[in-house]
Amino acid sequence: MSSEYAIEARGLAKSYGDVHALRGVDLYAERGSMLALLGPNGAGKTTVIRILTTLLIPDGGTATVGGHDVVRAAARVREVIGLTGQEMSVDGLLTGRENLVMMGRLFHLGKAAARQRADDLLEQFDLTEAAGRQARWYSGGMRRRLDLAVSLITAPPVIFLDEPTTGLDPRSRQGMWEVIRKLMADGTTILLTTQYLEEADILADRVALIDGGGVVAEGTPGDLKRRIGSERIEFQFATDDVAEKAQLLVGGAVLHGNGLSVPAADPAEVRHLINRVADAGFDATGLEIRRPTLDDVFLTMTGQTEGATL
Numbered sequence: 001m002s003s004e005y006a007i008e009a010r011g012l013a014k015s016y017g018d019v020h021a022l023r024g025v026d027l028y029a030e031r032g033s034m035l036a037l038l039g040p041n042g043a044g045k046t047t048v049i050r051i052l053t054t055l056l057i058p059d060g061g062t063a064t065v066g067g068h069d070v071v072r073a074a075a076r077v078r079e080v081i082g083l084t085g086q087e088m089s090v091d092g093l094l095t096g097r098e099n100l101v102m103m104g105r106l107f108h109l110g111k112a113a114a115r116q117r118a119d120d121l122l123e124q125f126d127l128t129e130a131a132g133r134q135a136r137w138y139s140g141g142m143r144r145r146l147d148l149a150v151s152l153i154t155a156p157p158v159i160f161l162d163e164p165t166t167g168l169d170p171r172s173r174q175g176m177w178e179v180i181r182k183l184m185a186d187g188t189t190i191l192l193t194t195q196y197l198e199e200a201d202i203l204a205d206r207v208a209l210i211d212g213g214g215v216v217a218e219g220t221p222g223d224l225k226r227r228i229g230s231e232r233i234e235f236q237f238a239t240d241d242v243a244e245k246a247q248l249l250v251g252g253a254v255l256h257g258n259g260l261s262v263p264a265a266d267p268a269e270v271r272h273l274i275n276r277v278a279d280a281g282f283d284a285t286g287l288e289i290r291r292p293t294l295d296d297v298f299l300t301m302t303g304q305t306e307g308a309t310l
């Protein structure tokens with residue numbers, strides 16, 4: 001079975017006992033692009049990745065990776081993918097270099113070729129200095145980079161990254177983004193899962209929002225930002241009643257008690273919206289401007305039409 005997409009899934013369903021982890025997931029990623037699967041804990045992201053990487057058989061639906069069916073041609077799929085899971089897969093007692101060389105040998109590279117590949121990857125992932133140290137002494141960010149390097153030994157054209165930056169400090173996260181960008185520049189197709197809106201926005205060509213085992217919206221990061229705004233204005237009013245009236249003046253606002261959360265595309269629109277509310281005679285008792293969070297995305301998306309295209 002061939003597909004024009006590097007990754008394509010239709011109607012994927014999976015239950016664990018009576019937990020319906022996936023309830024019909026549709027996804028696609030064009031060759032050489034990055035799709036970010038964005039969703040909170042428990043949304044079903046890892047389950048999608050496990051099915052697409054042949055580690056788990058779906059109860060329903062079909063999927064292809066590199067044109068191969070993930071169930072009927074699982075061995076072919078494994079030849080074209082790399083996977084970096086949420087848990088560390090490297091051996092802590094081996095050095096960074098030893099981990100990479102061992103993996104290269106496992107994939108039938110000759111001794112010299114395995115060493116060369118290890119050195120190239122250590123360099124690419126900024127681990128040359130730490131190459132001779134046991135992996136158990138690596139920082140969180142270094143460990144994730146080594147994990148990623150190990151999954152790239154065979155230079156697979158499609159890679160899956162399951163929350164590669166969760167729990168990393170901001171600097172390590174930036175380092176991870178840099179190496180992911182290099183992979184993208186090489187034309188690798190990437191499916192990345194994340195709980196960070198900012199990460200999906202910065203890296204991905206397309207974003208699929210997943211919640212409760214289903215894709216609730218999908219589109220480009222630009223589409224996403226147009227819907228939720230790249231800034232949010234938080235108004236507080238004296239009473240719920242005033243907040244409700246102010247809501248009628250602005251588009252896409254979310255009301256919570258006497259608070260009103262309003263999306264804005266840019267600083268100019270922030271000013272414009274604040275003025276509009278003030279000019280209409282609604283005095284805000286509190287005012288705050290902040291970046292949108294994943295919660296805002298879901299409030300905005302799922303509070304409106306389900307399954308909408310952004």
Ligand SMILES: Nc1ncnc2c1ncn2[C@@H]1O[C@H](COP(=O)(O)OP(=O)(O)O)[C@@H](O)[C@H]1O
Binds near residue numbers: 016017021044047
């Ligand atoms: N092995 C399992 N047994 C039972 N329930 C599971 C198992 N794996 C995941 N789940 C449940 O399935 C749902 C989706 O989990 P998961 O795919 O890991 O989500 P995410 O990766 O987005 O956090 C959650 O409710 C989770 O508790």
Ligand SMILES: [Mg+2]
Binds near residue numbers: 047163
């Ligand atoms: Mg997960």
